[in-house]
Amino acid sequence: MAEEPNASPVPVLLVTGALGAGKTTVINAILRADHGLSLAAVVNDFGTINIDEAILSATGQPVYGLRNGCICCSLQGDLLRTLRAILSVRAAPDAIVIEASGVSDPGGIIEALFDPVLCGVVRLDAVVTVVDAEDHDPADALWTAQVRAADIVVLAKTAAVGPDGLAAIRAILTSMHKTLVLVADDQGSVPTDLLLDRDVRHPEAHTHDDGAPIADGRFLRLVWSSSTPLCLPRFQATVQSLAPQLARAKGFLSIRDRPGQGFLFQLVGRRASLSPVASPVAGTHLVLIGRAEVFDAARASAALESMNDA
Numbered sequence: 001m002a003e004e005p006n007a008s009p010v011p012v013l014l015v016t017g018a019l020g021a022g023k024t025t026v027i028n029a030i031l032r033a034d035h036g037l038s039l040a041a042v043v044n045d046f047g048t049i050n051i052d053e054a055i056l057s058a059t060g061q062p063v064y065g066l067r068n069g070c071i072c073c074s075l076q077g078d079l080l081r082t083l084r085a086i087l088s089v090r091a092a093p094d095a096i097v098i099e100a101s102g103v104s105d106p107g108g109i110i111e112a113l114f115d116p117v118l119c120g121v122v123r124l125d126a127v128v129t130v131v132d133a134e135d136h137d138p139a140d141a142l143w144t145a146q147v148r149a150a151d152i153v154v155l156a157k158t159a160a161v162g163p164d165g166l167a168a169i170r171a172i173l174t175s176m177h178k179t180l181v182l183v184a185d186d187q188g189s190v191p192t193d194l195l196l197d198r199d200v201r202h203p204e205a206h207t208h209d210d211g212a213p214i215a216d217g218r219f220l221r222l223v224w225s226s227s228t229p230l231c232l233p234r235f236q237a238t239v240q241s242l243a244p245q246l247a248r249a250k251g252f253l254s255i256r257d258r259p260g261q262g263f264l265f266q267l268v269g270r271r272a273s274l275s276p277v278a279s280p281v282a283g284t285h286l287v288l289i290g291r292a293e294v295f296d297a298a299r300a301s302a303a304l305e306s307m308n309d310a
């Protein structure tokens with residue numbers, strides 16, 4: 001592969017959901033959105049004609065089609081080959097969006113992404129499950145598997161259901177412990193700040209962005225940086241105290257007891273992780289996205305600052 005040995009793994013957004021739920025529509029909106037990132041999409045139609053590939057190619061971002069199979073089983077080898085091809089171009093994309101076919105259990109794809117060859121060069125960032133607000137079957141095992149795998153649920157076709165219908169599907173998702181639920185508009189648009197890495201990969205764009213509203217004011221973004229290496233237990237305690245207010249958080253950390261080693265921190269839904277990164281990290285740079293109704297950006301910023309108190 002052509003990428004530099006020390007480059008950080010390219011984040012992968014895995015988009016899953018039932019047949020016809022609205023996955024391609026959502027990916028189309030992600031590829032077209034004004035985030036300034038270069039993306040590549042991998043689509044997996046369960047048929048011989050790759051319609052999704054044709055639709056998404058019109059976005060101008062590179063699209064790679066996997067034909068006539070199902071990534072979760074027979075196409076795993078093809079997925080690995082395709083990801084390697086994407087990463088072998090001179091400038092690797094900022095992120096890769098993979099559309100699973102509607103008949104896929106995302107477990108197989110998630111497993112494929114942890115392939116020993118791939119896991120140093122790509123990193124599963126989030127599983128996004130698109131749910132048709134009008135037409136869904138919570139008794140269906142595949143639907144349940146797709147929703148259970150989700151870090152983020154995107155509700156599509158909500159205009160077709162009234163407030164009661166929306167409340168009903170929200171109640172089902174809440175009972176499945178899905179806390180991060182976004183509502184797509186008719187064009188499939190959702191706030192890409194919650195899905196993509198822009199703030200972390202291009203931090204210079206948001207250094208003075210404390211509590212800025214995003215996504216029609218439903219979320220607030222806080223960017224916090226520090227040149228002082230963090231004390232890990234204090235960081236963990238602070239994140240734990242803030243987590244109930246947060247929809248998403250991520251960033252690069254340097255930790256006092258691990259000089260020279262950078263870490264990537266991720267919080268999505270209820271899942272938090274800290275993983276070492278190959279490239280060196282200068283200081284700490286965090287992006288927190290909180291739910292506007294509960295998130296106090298000033299207090300969160302003060303809590304983060306106090307981690308550096310002697």
Ligand SMILES: Nc1nc2c(ncn2[C@@H]2O[C@H](COP(=O)(O)OP(=O)(O)OP(=O)(O)O)[C@@H](O)[C@H]2O)c(=O)[nH]1
Nearest residue numbers: 018019020021022023024025102156157158185186
């Ligand atoms: N009215 C309405 N139609 C939608 C919305 N999202 C998707 N659709 C329509 O629903 C149909 C299926 O949408 P796709 O985005 O192709 O769904 P998909 O999940 O990619 O479908 P498969 O790849 O076949 O599994 C298309 O006709 C879309 O135009 C929405 O929010 N509102």
